[in-house]
Amino acid sequence: MNILNKLIVWTIPLVPKTIVHKVASRYIAGETLDDAIQVIKSLNAEGCCATMDVLGEFIKRKEEAEPAVEEYLRALDRIEQEKLDANISVKLTMLGLKLDFDFCLENVRNMVQRAKNLNNFVRIDMEDSPVTTDTLKTFSTLRKEFDNVGFVIQAYMRRSLTDIQLEMKKHKHINVRVCKGIYIEPREVAYKDMAIINSNYNLLVAELLKNGHYVGVATHDEKLVWATFKLIHDLKLPKDKLEFQMLLGVDEQLRRIIIKEGYKVRVYVPYGRQWYAYSTRRLKENPQIAQHVIKRFLGF
Ligand SMILES: Cc1cc2nc3c(=O)[nH]c(=O)nc-3n(C[C@H](O)[C@H](O)[C@H](O)COP(=O)(O)OP(=O)(O)OC[C@H]3O[C@@H](n4cnc5c(N)ncnc54)[C@H](O)[C@@H]3O)c2cc1C
Structure with a gap:
């Protein structure tokens, strides 16, 4: 920069x-669940699916987790009632990860259980490096009990290749979103050079696909989108072995191009009253x- x-x-x-x-x-999408539902309806009409994110991060008291869990459960029920093509994405620090691991695990378990009952899926977002190990541990614990939970891996993290190799060893099938990573990290833990981050991104996607796992390729970087198209071609894989994922409001033209190529595109739809932190992070990024x-x- x-x-x-x-x-x-x-x-x-x-x-x-x-x-x-x-x-x-x-x-x-707006401040309320109704706002998010309206946006998802129009995305579904365009041929995209969605993942809902209730805005909020890092709670300081356990009681603050309860409204978030309730909101996510309501969101899962509404997705079912309205017959929408959407799942949910959750940040663990919003559910108490930094306060009490078991408390947080129980909160996510409730969501994954509800999602399982409704034939839906929960994606655990990846936050900054102090919580990477506990986030993966949460995923791994729940993956032993449920097949409808996935996690996120960040290409800028030096540990990411080892992390996915470990998870691939532990579980027969995993569902992983690969992204570049958005938090500011020290050089000891994260690559700083964009060319390395991009190469690592392609490496992670390739490792997962070659080993038969499902990938959410979360990027707006056309170079990475192209590299994924090439990989699918080289490996002779069907296009439904992965999906592309993009943020609401970013490069809608690329979204349409990818759909035209015959791939699934999922749009990340954040909503809620705590929009300020999310918005400023996106602005700082751009x-x-x-x-x-x-x-x-x-x-x-
Ligand atoms: C669906 C999804 C889920 C994500 N989940 C996580 C997560 O769990 N943890 C995490 O750390 N990060 C997450 N991210 C953020 C991600 O790590 C990147 O910071 C972000 O996607 C930008 O990287 P890029 O791959 O699009 O490439 P970049 O090289 O940053 O951007 C490529 C192009 O897209 C444009 N662009 C990118 N972002 C924006 C924006 N906000 N507004 C306007 N234009 C933009 C750029 O200007 C550039 O032209 C997620 C991203 C997506 C798409």
């Missing part, structure tokens, strides 16, 4: 929330949009 972009990113916290909301609203926010703030 160049100096100007860094400066823009540092300025974001100074911008009033109303302006951030206006620009970031394309990345968020300085061009952040620049637009700052310009509006300064009245240019």
